[in-house]
Amino acid sequence: MSSESQILANRFNAQKSTGPRTTEGKTVASQNSVKHGLLAEQDVITSESEADFDQYRQQLLGELSPVSPMESMLAERIVTLSWRLKRAGRFQNQAIDVLNFNQTNDPLKKLTQSLFFKNLNQSQPIPSDDHLALGRLVVKDFSNARVLDHLLMYERRIEHSLYKTILELQRLNIARKLKDEGL
Numbered sequence: 001m002s003s004e005s006q007i008l009a010n011r012f013n014a015q016k017s018t019g020p021r022t023t024e025g026k027t028v029a030s031q032n033s034v035k036h037g038l039l040a041e042q043d044v045i046t047s048e049s050e051a052d053f054d055q056y057r058q059q060l061l062g063e064l065s066p067v068s069p070m071e072s073m074l075a076e077r078i079v080t081l082s083w084r085l086k087r088a089g090r091f092q093n094q095a096i097d098v099l100n101f102n103q104t105n106d107p108l109k110k111l112t113q114s115l116f117f118k119n120l121n122q123s124q125p126i127p128s129d130d131h132l133a134l135g136r137l138v139v140k141d142f143s144n145a146r147v148l149d150h151l152l153m154y155e156r157r158i159e160h161s162l163y164k165t166i167l168e169l170q171r172l173n174i175a176r177k178l179k180d181e182g183l
Contacts, residue, residue, distance in 0.1 A: 043080055045087075053083060064169065067176065074169040081162035088155040095147050 002010075044053045057079045066075040 043083060048087070056083060066169075068172070071169060071172055071176075074165055074172065077165045078162065078169065081158055081165060085155065085158050085162060088151060088158060092148065092151045092155070095151060 044050050060079050060082065061075055064071075064075040064078065066072040
């Protein structure tokens with residue numbers, strides 16, 4: 001529990017903080033919460049193709065074939081969640097690549113590996129920066145601390161929401177079909 005003097009000091013210090021004043025500063029500050037994109041509000045992030053998303057969306061909506069407004073809303077939610085789940089998988093793969101790349105580029109690791117594996121002369125190709133861009137972002141965002149644990153946690157949350165939404169859409173479909181059949 002904070003003491004009365006701490007609370008007063010915090011209030012006094014908060015008066016000094018006015019935030020960014022220039023347009024450039026405000027633009028930079030507006031991106032402070034943008035990190036890895038797993039919780040992004042927009043469906044397509046900058047590293048993804050809008051055309052790929054649109055094609056994926058049309059295929060999935062065609063398969064789900066929603067009839068009512070509620071079914072349409074759930075189908076759109078399924079599209080968004082499944083797209084994010086695919087994104088999470090890409091992030092995990094690239095984060096693993098970055099972590100492996102960082103480990104094999106560590107001079108001490110290289111020396112240790114060369115001492116133990118003298119006969120193995122297999123060199124891994126260095127992935128291009130484009131290939132590792134998302135992985136580097138994710139590893140940096142999570143400060144290397146249990147990055148894969150964090151990614152798996154996000155993946156499980158997205159997956160849980162996706163399956164819950166699919167079940168709700170299926171429930172609505174069954175209810176509609178029973179109503180149409182007069183049962």
